[in-house]
Amino acid sequence: MSIESGIEAIMRTAPVIPVLVIHDAAEAKPLAEALVRGGLRVLEVTMRTPAALDAIREMKQVPGAIVGAGTVVSEQQFAQVMDAGAEFIVSPGLTEKLADPIIASGVPFLPGTATAGDIMRGLDLGLEHFKFFPAETSGGLKALKALAAPFYQAKFCPTGGITLASAPEWLAFDPVLCVGGSWIATGSLDEVEAKAREAAAFPR
Template sequence: MTPAEATLEAEKICRLAPVIPVLVVHDASIAADLAKALIAGGLPALEVTLRTPDALKVIEAMAKVEGGVVGAGSILTPEAVSQVVAAGAKFGVSPGTTDKVLTAAEQADLPMLPGAATSSEVMALLERGYRFQKFFPASINGGAPAIKAIGAPIPDVTFCPTGGVTPQNALDYLSLKNILCVGGSWVAPQDLIDAKDWAGIEKLAREAAALTA
């Protein structure tokens, strides 16, 4: 998969909804129910972060849920690329970028949403062919104003900001022409996951899916 092909596929996935849930799931046994609630609420693209021992099992379980497109976040190494592909991930997300990770993803045909936080990083990814990028961590790197400013001299790149995105500021991002979607953890808070409150999570997902600039 070329970077241009990866960009097109990542864009297609991220156009499914204005918000991609960023999920930290500790128990694979509840993964399918969590995915069903988010998908029922209108958020089919799900990012499972590789931050827990059960993350690969969570991806595997969610990948079997009808109507969803499950990806893996926090990809840091080429080995992680192989692992998430084997688990069934359909896209990958990285907090930053290395040539080794991108090469591994391209060879594995895994569409990547690579992370950038500065104009130089954005330009380097664009030079390689990645026109759709993750802006992370968004809030402490200037938020929506920073992304708007980057878009002036680099108009060919669109972003999915994550890190500090909330229901209160999501529209600030989504109103920008160089923002395709946002990533957020608020749609699946840990207290609702622990309580197995799938109706509550579906409600939050439905509210997020309705966000329009």
């Protein structure tokens, strides 16, 4: 499976990818179990906390979970998350220095883009699947529709400011395969599971 077919399969697994900021690795496995029970199998653990690497390792133990690393911004972080078992990589932006080793590794990769230049740089690297980030503050759905028009082959996962209320409108736009959201992983585990079940039922 190629990088591109791999990331597309991951993006099509569920309508929403939970974006997870984990401060205590002990909470990671129960959280992943609740999300998977609710129907959201693809989990993005952001590299924003010291607990992130251990959280990836914990979540990998949950049957059915597809665990990736988000907010990867350097080659060093890429090496660390691969060692922890990350199954896909998400970055907030796109640079050749970061992209080259990720592409060479063959791991599914979802780089952040916010401009036409970003998308063109990705296409030059052989990529067609992108995170649109930060989605709302970069102009929202109106901006993505304008950006996507010249790039018929590009598919997107908008992330940043997406909510329960706004997610269905984003998902109704054909180039959007899924959205990233942090709203799901709040509250008790029962609440997380209920939110996941609701998000998993969004039409696409």
